[in-house]
Amino acid sequence: MENFDVKNQFRGFWISSSVSGIFLSNISLHDLSNLGVYSGSGIQISNITIRDVSCYRNVYGGIVLPSTKNLIIDNITAVLNNGGGISLTGADNFTLIDISSYGNSISTKNRPGLLLMDSTFGTIQGLTASGNSGGGLNLNNSSKIFISSSILKDQSGGVDFFIDSQSHDIALNNLRIGDLNGANLSASNISGSFSFNTSATHPDATGSFVSLNNYVNITHGSSGIFDLLSLNYSPSDIPFGYPENNIRILATNGTVWYPVSSTLHTDQHSVSFDDSDELWEGTWLYGLFTNKTIPSVLSVSPSSGSRESTNIEISITGSGFSEGSLGGCPMKRCRLDRLSIK
Incomplete structure (x- = not known):
């Protein structure tokens, strides 16, 4: 018909x-x-x-x-x-x-x-x-x-998405909860009681963390378990100048954000909860954040050079650097053509 x-x-x-x-x-x-x-x-x-x-x-x-x-x-x-x-x-x-x-x-x-x-x-x-x-x-x-x-x-x-305690073997791929500032979810083998809802408001992160603007309210009942639950992101979500390798999940139920045990998968552009126990019981707001690692210089070599030298290799070792080159020289009587950071 x-x-x-x-x-x-x-x-x-x-x-x-x-x-x-x-x-x-x-x-x-x-x-x-x-x-x-x-x-x-x-x-x-x-x-x-x-x-x-x-x-x-x-x-x-x-x-x-x-x-x-x-x-x-x-x-x-x-x-x-x-x-x-x-x-x-x-x-x-x-x-x-x-x-x-x-x-x-x-x-x-x-x-x-x-x-x-x-x-x-x-x-x-x-x-x-x-x-x-x-x-x-x-x-x-x-x-x-x-x-x-x-x-x-x-x-x-x-709520946007509700799963009762009797439901099981639920899988998600590219499920968007919310619009602007919403979260994109993937999951396998969800069972038990969960709900996922749009986040209307959220507190600002503290310290060096900045948000990727991917938020979701999750209510986790005592029976709720899963094999995998991930928050997905796009590379364009990452604030300029912040490393992808530092993306992680934080959670709050008020004004303070707490780190959640999670694993970053840069090849899939996702961060997954390590297991069901890391998704706390009750209603919590979860989001993706990143921060900058503060560089720590351990050594610079050579410590000095000859005025007659025209090409000196300077090596800086430490943590928190990204590979790259810098030009210019703050010291008198020298010219720095290239500085390699490793």
Whole structure:
């Protein structure tokens, strides 16, 4: 079924019995007093594709589907629905691509921009969720979910990304939490209770540290574990004159930033927490920072030279230097053409 518009009706597309092989395409479902796309509890649906569909200003939500298998949802817009954006319960083997979920409210149903409940073996790619009063993306008792190239930011209620204590085997790649000053996350095998949220404000770093402006609020429950969790950065995020090798994670729950045990991967432009125990329980603000190492000169050789010498090799050894050359000479009666720092 394709190419039709439904508006100002009781409901949009209603699946009332178990069925296999449904294709919906190029459909607009809006201003309905019920749901855009819905199937009742206990109804089994398999091999369903929903593509190029918009659901907006519907009273009970955009798309609500329980008990689906082999589901594809591609290029869907869910905007300003009173009962949340998209909700899947009991989905098995599903793919969600290019989903936009904006400004959906929970005035009638407690659903976020995208909800997965009791679902497994799923891929989410290209999800954008913002301004939803029930949160951006919620995973409840769901497993084996891979989320990539998505943006969750600035929800009007709830958090950007929530994982409950019953969910497990969650993987992330290029997941953006927040917009400006937000964080880009990658992770493997997340299990347990976590939430990730946009950072509205953050205290300035103290001492010699400067920020890469990548921040994220993380709430870590006692059951939450992971094999890998990284904050990613772009080389353009690094302040001019600061070394990439000094990038690290700092954390704060107030005004003071504390160092977190982490590992820098310059080849991947990421910094990973060393293990789950390094992600502290409760809600903390994490960010990427770097600083400059203060040079320490151990020796300079030779300590003097002959006035008649025209080419003297000067060697400086110590720590905190970068390889390079300097020109000029502060001393009288000499000319410094080249100084190599190693």
